[in-house]
Amino acid sequence: MLALAALLGCSGKPAEPPGVPRLLITHTENLSGNPSLDGVARAISHLVRAQLSGSAALAVFEAGDATEAASRRASRIVRSWLELRGDRLSLHVNVRSAEGKTLEQCESSALAAEGPSPLGPEVLMGPDFKQRLGNAVASLEAGLIAPVQIIAVA
Numbered sequence: 001m002l003a004l005a006a007l008l009g010c011s012g013k014p015a016e017p018p019g020v021p022r023l024l025i026t027h028t029e030n031l032s033g034n035p036s037l038d039g040v041a042r043a044i045s046h047l048v049r050a051q052l053s054g055s056a057a058l059a060v061f062e063a064g065d066a067t068e069a070a071s072r073r074a075s076r077i078v079r080s081w082l083e084l085r086g087d088r089l090s091l092h093v094n095v096r097s098a099e100g101k102t103l104e105q106c107e108s109s110a111l112a113a114e115g116p117s118p119l120g121p122e123v124l125m126g127p128d129f130k131q132r133l134g135n136a137v138a139s140l141e142a143g144l145i146a147p148v149q150i151i152a153v154a
Contacts, residue, residue: 024074032084046140
């Protein structure tokens with residue numbers, strides 16, 4: 001019994017304080033019709049979770065979709081998706097309560113240029129960009145790396 005208590009105490013996960021909102025972040029969906037944005041969509045939810053996980057004011061976890069909300073006792077569900085409308089790429093974010101009430105919704109869009117951006121990572125990183133991005137996403141998923149700072153420019 002003492003060994004079990006020691007193992008539970010050494011699990012590495014701090015106890016969640018009572019009353020802390022539980023935030024479920026679903027995987028960002030790529031609804032753009034452009035498969036080259038699949039890696040970007042996967043990275044968005046991982047980066048958001050990684051940034052919010054350091055907060056003592058939230059309990060953050062990631063799931064494939066909102067069906068896990070009840071089993072994970074989520075109080076908030078964050079869903080996001082990418083869309084391509086003409087020449088604009090949009091990121092939509094919807095935050096709902098566990099009961100399904102929309103609490104916040106926002107959209108951010110930018111021009112979607114034909115081909116790689118002149119200063120985009122696909123140009124700077126060269127022809128191995130897709131493989132490098134895939135490796136970075138896999139490392140994020142495995143917990144081997146974590147973002148230190150994320151800067152978004154509108």
